[in-house]
Amino acid sequence: MLNRKTVQIGDIFQILTSEGVCYGQVTHTHPKWKFVVAIFREFFSKTPEDFRSVVANEPQFITTFLIQDGVRQGFFSLMANVDVPGHLSQFPTFRSTNNLKGDDTMWFFWCGDKQWKVQRPLTDDEKRYPRGPSLPSAPLLIEMIEKNYRVERDYI
Numbered sequence: 582m583l584n585r586k587t588v589q590i591g592d593i594f595q596i597l598t599s600e601g602v603c604y605g606q607v608t609h610t611h612p613k614w615k616f617v618v619a620i621f622r623e624f625f626s627k628t629p630e631d632f633r634s635v636v637a638n639e640p641q642f643i644t645t646f647l648i649q650d651g652v653r654q655g656f657f658s659l660m661a662n663v664d665v666p667g668h669l670s671q672f673p674t675f676r677s678t679n680n681l682k683g684d685d686t687m688w689f690f691w692c693g694d695k696q697w698k699v700q701r702p703l704t705d706d707e708k709r710y711p712r713g714p715s716l717p718s719a720p721l722l723i724e725m726i727e728k729n730y731r732v733e734r735d736y737i
Contacts, residue, residue: 582658582659582660583659583660583661583662585659586652586653586659587649588607588616588648588649588652588659589607589662590607590608590609590610590665591606591607591662591663591664591665592606592607592648592659592661592662593605593606593632593635593636593659593660593661593662593663594606594607594618594648594651594652594657594658594659594660595657595658595660596620596657596722596723596726597723598624598723598726598727599727600624600726600727601624601625601626602624602625602626603620603621603622603623603624603625603726604621604623604625604629604632604635604636604660605618605619605620605621605648605657606618606619606621606632606635606636606663606665606669607648608643608665608669608670608673609665609672609673609693611645611672611693611714613714614645614713614714614716615645615646615647615648615649616645616646616647616648616649617643617644617645617646617672617673618643618644618645618646618648619636619640619642619643619669620640620641620642620643620644620722620725620726621635621636621638621640621641622640622641622726622729623635623638628660632660632661632663633663633664633666636663636665636666636669637666639668640669641726641729641730641731642711642725642730642731642732643669643673643711644711644712644713644715644717644722645675645713645714645715645716646716646717646722647716651719654719656719657719672692672693673692673710673711674690674691674692674710674711675690675691675692675710675711675712675713675714676688676689676690676691676703676707676710676711676712676713677689677691677712677713677714677715684701684702685700686700686702687699687700688700688701688703688707690707690710691713691714708732708733709732709733710732711732712732712736
């Protein structure tokens with residue numbers, strides 16, 4: 582466990598759910614949305630010896646999240662700091678909409694420094710883009726893990 586409360590890129594944080602303990606990693610920072618985190622839905626009965634193996638997997642989901650507040654409030658503990666793996670190193674492209682209308686849905690995309698919109702069905706790759714940017718609360722983040730939230734299935 583890390584003996585600091587200031588969150589940094591690469592930090593691994595512990596998430597306590599009703600199903601067990603899982604982990605997230607801080608992958609990026611952004612001036613407006615603060616932190617981007619990857620959440621890994623693998624439950625552990627004991628603390629992993631090497632967190633690099635945890636973050637080598639595909640995350641359950643990626644989101645913007647106020648992890649700094651969650652750590653300071655005691656919701657999450659910082660466990661380790663490891664390099665962000667290559668598959669998560671590029672700032673993600675997020676997607677959102679203000680009205681789901683089937684094929685006529687207007688989708689907004691954002692990749693940290695630019696944004697654009699399209700009005701057409703999403704491609705299979707676009708369906709895997711994280712929802713947001715948004716700032717779920719700590720309880721909502723945990724609920725998303727417990728309900729096995731998958732952006733490509735639950736936010737079409």
